Amino acid sequence: MSGDLAEQFVSAIAAAGLSPPDSISADGAIHRFSTNGRRGDDSGWYIAHTDGTAAGAFGCWRTGLQSSWCAKSDSTMTAAELSDHRQRVKAMQAQREADLLATQLQASQTAAALWGQADAVTAHPYLSSKGVQTHGLRMFADKLLIPLRDTAGTLHSLQTIAPDGDKRFHPGGRVKGCYHSIGKPAGVLIVCEGYATGASIHEATGHAVAVAFNAGNLHAVALALRAKYPALKIIIAADDDHLTDGNPGMSKATAAALAVGGVLAVPVFPTSEDGRPDKATDFNDLYLLAGADAVKACIDGAINSIAACARPDWATGINDAWAEPTPLPNALPPVDPFDAELLPVALRAWVMDIAHRMQCPADFPAVAALVALSSLIGARAVVQPKARDDWQVVPNLWGAVVGRPGVKKSPALSEALKPLNRLQADEFERWQLEHDAWALDCKVMAMQDDANEKKAKGLAGKDPAAARALLEPVDTPAEPVARRYIVNDATVEKLGELMQQNPWGTLSYRDELYGLLTGLDKQGQEGSRAFYLQSYDGNQGYTFDRIGRGTVHIPRVCLAMIGGIQPGRIQEYVRGAVAGGSADDGLLQRFGLAVWPDITGEFVHVDQWPDTPAKQTAWAVFERLAELQPANDTDPQVWRFDDAAQALFVEWLVPFETEIRGDDLHPAMVSHLSKYRKLIPALALVFALIDTPDSGGLIHERELIRALSFGDYLRTHANRLYAAAVTPETTDAVTLLSRIKAGKLVDRDGVMLDSFTPRLMALKHWAGLGTPDAVRKAAEVLADYDWLRRDVVQSGDALGRGRPSDRYTTNPMARGTA
Structure with missing residues (x-):
C-alpha cells in the first residue's frame, strides 16, 4: 500500500x-x-x-x-x-x-486449562485494598483469576488482576455477552461493570450480581440475562464517570437498562466539606467511603422504583419462594483428541480398526496396547536418558481409561489385550505338557527310590557301602513354572509370589480400578500400598516378612497396570489426591497413561471383518517382544538416545524441570507431571522396540518426538483428571434434570409429581439412575444449583421408630419446561 x-x-x-x-x-x-x-x-x-x-x-x-x-x-x-x-x-x-x-x-x-490449574483464593492485596471478599475466584501465581462465562455456564475467558490492580483479559478470549456471577438470583439480578463493584453490592445487599467487566459489555450481558431470566427484575448498577467526557459509565448503563426494561441504580456519594473525591465513581468507592448501608440504600431505591410501577410479567407468584436455578456447570476442561500419528507404525492401523469397528474412542485400545507391550518388555530392557549418567528407566507403564458405563471401556481393553491373552493361553498349554511330564518323572523317581531301598536292605549286611550308594538322594527335577503374562485379581502376597517367579515383569489388568484404589486406602493395607508404589519403579527389590509364610524376597518388582474406571468414581478418588488425604502419596499420579476422552453422541453401525493384515502386523510385535531377553540373568539390555535425540531430550527436560519446580501448578499436578521424567523416556524406548528393534540399542529422534507428542496429549487428559476434583460429576444430574424438564416425572396415572424419593425414582431405571444411591447423588447436585430442594421426612410411626427419609421437591421453574 x-x-x-x-x-x-x-x-x-x-x-x-x-x-x-x-x-x-x-x-x-x-x-x-x-x-x-x-x-x-x-x-x-x-x-x-x-x-x-x-x-x-x-x-x-x-x-x-x-x-x-x-x-x-x-x-x-x-x-x-x-x-x-x-x-x-x-x-x-x-x-x-x-x-x-x-x-x-x-x-x-487455554483459559480452561489455566483455570483448572489455579488455586483457591484465601487472600489477595487487590481484595484487601477494595475491602471485598472472594466470590468464585481463583489465583494463579500472584494474580486473581475471574472467569468469563456465558449464560450456559461455558468458560470463554479470564480476567487477571495483579496485586497492584492491573487488569488484563486472557488474550483472544471472548468478552462480549460474558460475565461473572456472584450469588444466585432470587427475584432480583444486578448487572455492573467491575468485580470489586459487584462484590460490594452483593455483600451489602445479598442480591445476585453479574459482573460485565466494562461499560461496553453492559448492554450485551443485560440482553443475554433477560433472555435467560425473563421474569427477573434487572438492575443496572452504573459507574458515574462524572469527569469523563460523555460519562460512558452512565450512558452505557442507561442504554442497557432501557434495552431490557430494567432500572438504573447510581451511586450517591455523601456531601462533605472537601466535596466528592475525583476518583469516586462506582459502588465500591461508595462502599469504602460510606459503608455497606449507603450501597444498600441506592440499590433498594432502584428496587422500590420497580415496585411502584411493577410490570405484570415480573409477577412470579409461587416461584417467589424459590431461588432462580443456576445452570449446571460444563464439567471438564477440553482434552486433545487422539491422533493415530501418536502410535508406532506397526500398531496404528490395528488400533484404529478396533476403534472403528467398536465405535469407541481410539484412546481406549491405544493405551491398552502400549501398556500391554510395556509389560512384555518389563525390566528386560531399560533406557539411560542421560549420556554420561547411570540413571536408568524401566519402561513398565500404568494406564487407566475413564468413561461412563456403556462407552465400551471393557470391550476395547479386552480387544487390545487379546494378543497377550493368546500368549498366556499358549504358555499355559506348554506348561501343562511340561508339568505332566514332570509329574511322571517324579513318580518314576519315587518308584526307583522304593526299589533302591529294597535292594539296600538286602545289601546292608553284606556290602554296606553299596547299600549306602543306593540310598544316596537323587536331585529331583525342578517343577516347571508358567510365565505369567497377565494377572487379573490377586492378593498382594500372591502377586508377590508370582513376581518372584516372573522377576522381569508382568501385567496387572483390572477391569474396574476403583476397587483396587479404594482397597489400598483401607486401614491395614499400608504394606500392600507400598508394594504397588514400589512396583512402578520396576527395578527395586521387595521383601515380605510374614508369620507362617516366613521371609519371601523378590529381587525385582516390576508391574505394568491397566484398567478402567467411571468418571464419578475417579472424581471421588482424585479429591483425596488433591486435598492431601490418604490418596496423596503418588499412587494415582503413577497412572501416566490415564485418558478421559470425549464421547461423541453419533453412532455409526459398522459390521465388517477385522483388518487382518493390520492385526497380523500388530500381533507379530507382541510375539517378538514376548521373546525379548535381558543382557544376562541379572542385567537388562541398556538402550540410549542417539546424538540428535539426546539433544532434543535435554531441550525438553530443562524447561520441564523449571516448570514443575515453580509455584504455578497445583501440587497434585506437579506430582503427576514429575512422573514424566520416567514416562517420556519409557515411551520412547517402547516405540523404538516396536518400530526399530534392530537399531543397535539406540533410540532415534523420531521415537522421542513421538513420545513428547504423546506426553503433550496425555497432559490435557491430566488437566481434566485433576480438574475433576473441584467440579461436580454432572452426567447423571443432567439426565435427571432433562427428565424433569421433559415432564417425565409422573406417577402411574401419568400425573406430574412435584416431589420424589430416590427409591421411587430408581424404579424408573433411567440411564445412570438405576439405584437409590445414584439418584440421591444426582439429586444432591441439582439441589446445590437450586433445581431441587431436599427435605428430610421423619418416620410416620407413632413410637418414633424407623429412619427418616429424603424427599426432593422440584423447582416450579423446572417442571415440564423442555
Whole structure:
C-alpha cells in the first residue's frame, strides 16, 4: 500500500479511537495490533488490500468495535467498482469472523486449562485494598483469576488482576455477552461493570450480581440475562464517570437498562466539606467511603422504583419462594483428541480398526496396547536418558481409561489385550505338557527310590557301602513354572509370589480400578500400598516378612497396570489426591497413561471383518517382544538416545524441570507431571522396540518426538483428571434434570409429581439412575444449583421408630419446561 493510502487507512483507525499499528500490510490477510498501546495486547485487527479499489476493515475484539474503509467514496465509484468493493467487504467480514471464532476457541481452551490449574483464593492485596471478599475466584501465581462465562455456564475467558490492580483479559478470549456471577438470583439480578463493584453490592445487599467487566459489555450481558431470566427484575448498577467526557459509565448503563426494561441504580456519594473525591465513581468507592448501608440504600431505591410501577410479567407468584436455578456447570476442561500419528507404525492401523469397528474412542485400545507391550518388555530392557549418567528407566507403564458405563471401556481393553491373552493361553498349554511330564518323572523317581531301598536292605549286611550308594538322594527335577503374562485379581502376597517367579515383569489388568484404589486406602493395607508404589519403579527389590509364610524376597518388582474406571468414581478418588488425604502419596499420579476422552453422541453401525493384515502386523510385535531377553540373568539390555535425540531430550527436560519446580501448578499436578521424567523416556524406548528393534540399542529422534507428542496429549487428559476434583460429576444430574424438564416425572396415572424419593425414582431405571444411591447423588447436585430442594421426612410411626427419609421437591421453574 502506497504511503498516501496507508496514511489514510491509519487516520481512519485513529479516528475510531484506536491506537493504530506502526505499519500497514495490504496483503488481504488479518493482522493484529495493540489498540491501547500496551505491550502484548493484540486485540486490534485489520485487513487491507490494494487490488482494484484500495479498501480495508479494522476493529477491536476487546471492545467489539469494527469499521471499514475505502479509498473512494460510494458516489465516486463506478457500478462495477462498487459491486467489487461490496464483495470484498463481505469476504473480509467472513474472514474476520472465522479468525475471531478460531481465536476465541483456542483462548477458551487455554483459559480452561489455566483455570483448572489455579488455586483457591484465601487472600489477595487487590481484595484487601477494595475491602471485598472472594466470590468464585481463583489465583494463579500472584494474580486473581475471574472467569468469563456465558449464560450456559461455558468458560470463554479470564480476567487477571495483579496485586497492584492491573487488569488484563486472557488474550483472544471472548468478552462480549460474558460475565461473572456472584450469588444466585432470587427475584432480583444486578448487572455492573467491575468485580470489586459487584462484590460490594452483593455483600451489602445479598442480591445476585453479574459482573460485565466494562461499560461496553453492559448492554450485551443485560440482553443475554433477560433472555435467560425473563421474569427477573434487572438492575443496572452504573459507574458515574462524572469527569469523563460523555460519562460512558452512565450512558452505557442507561442504554442497557432501557434495552431490557430494567432500572438504573447510581451511586450517591455523601456531601462533605472537601466535596466528592475525583476518583469516586462506582459502588465500591461508595462502599469504602460510606459503608455497606449507603450501597444498600441506592440499590433498594432502584428496587422500590420497580415496585411502584411493577410490570405484570415480573409477577412470579409461587416461584417467589424459590431461588432462580443456576445452570449446571460444563464439567471438564477440553482434552486433545487422539491422533493415530501418536502410535508406532506397526500398531496404528490395528488400533484404529478396533476403534472403528467398536465405535469407541481410539484412546481406549491405544493405551491398552502400549501398556500391554510395556509389560512384555518389563525390566528386560531399560533406557539411560542421560549420556554420561547411570540413571536408568524401566519402561513398565500404568494406564487407566475413564468413561461412563456403556462407552465400551471393557470391550476395547479386552480387544487390545487379546494378543497377550493368546500368549498366556499358549504358555499355559506348554506348561501343562511340561508339568505332566514332570509329574511322571517324579513318580518314576519315587518308584526307583522304593526299589533302591529294597535292594539296600538286602545289601546292608553284606556290602554296606553299596547299600549306602543306593540310598544316596537323587536331585529331583525342578517343577516347571508358567510365565505369567497377565494377572487379573490377586492378593498382594500372591502377586508377590508370582513376581518372584516372573522377576522381569508382568501385567496387572483390572477391569474396574476403583476397587483396587479404594482397597489400598483401607486401614491395614499400608504394606500392600507400598508394594504397588514400589512396583512402578520396576527395578527395586521387595521383601515380605510374614508369620507362617516366613521371609519371601523378590529381587525385582516390576508391574505394568491397566484398567478402567467411571468418571464419578475417579472424581471421588482424585479429591483425596488433591486435598492431601490418604490418596496423596503418588499412587494415582503413577497412572501416566490415564485418558478421559470425549464421547461423541453419533453412532455409526459398522459390521465388517477385522483388518487382518493390520492385526497380523500388530500381533507379530507382541510375539517378538514376548521373546525379548535381558543382557544376562541379572542385567537388562541398556538402550540410549542417539546424538540428535539426546539433544532434543535435554531441550525438553530443562524447561520441564523449571516448570514443575515453580509455584504455578497445583501440587497434585506437579506430582503427576514429575512422573514424566520416567514416562517420556519409557515411551520412547517402547516405540523404538516396536518400530526399530534392530537399531543397535539406540533410540532415534523420531521415537522421542513421538513420545513428547504423546506426553503433550496425555497432559490435557491430566488437566481434566485433576480438574475433576473441584467440579461436580454432572452426567447423571443432567439426565435427571432433562427428565424433569421433559415432564417425565409422573406417577402411574401419568400425573406430574412435584416431589420424589430416590427409591421411587430408581424404579424408573433411567440411564445412570438405576439405584437409590445414584439418584440421591444426582439429586444432591441439582439441589446445590437450586433445581431441587431436599427435605428430610421423619418416620410416620407413632413410637418414633424407623429412619427418616429424603424427599426432593422440584423447582416450579423446572417442571415440564423442555
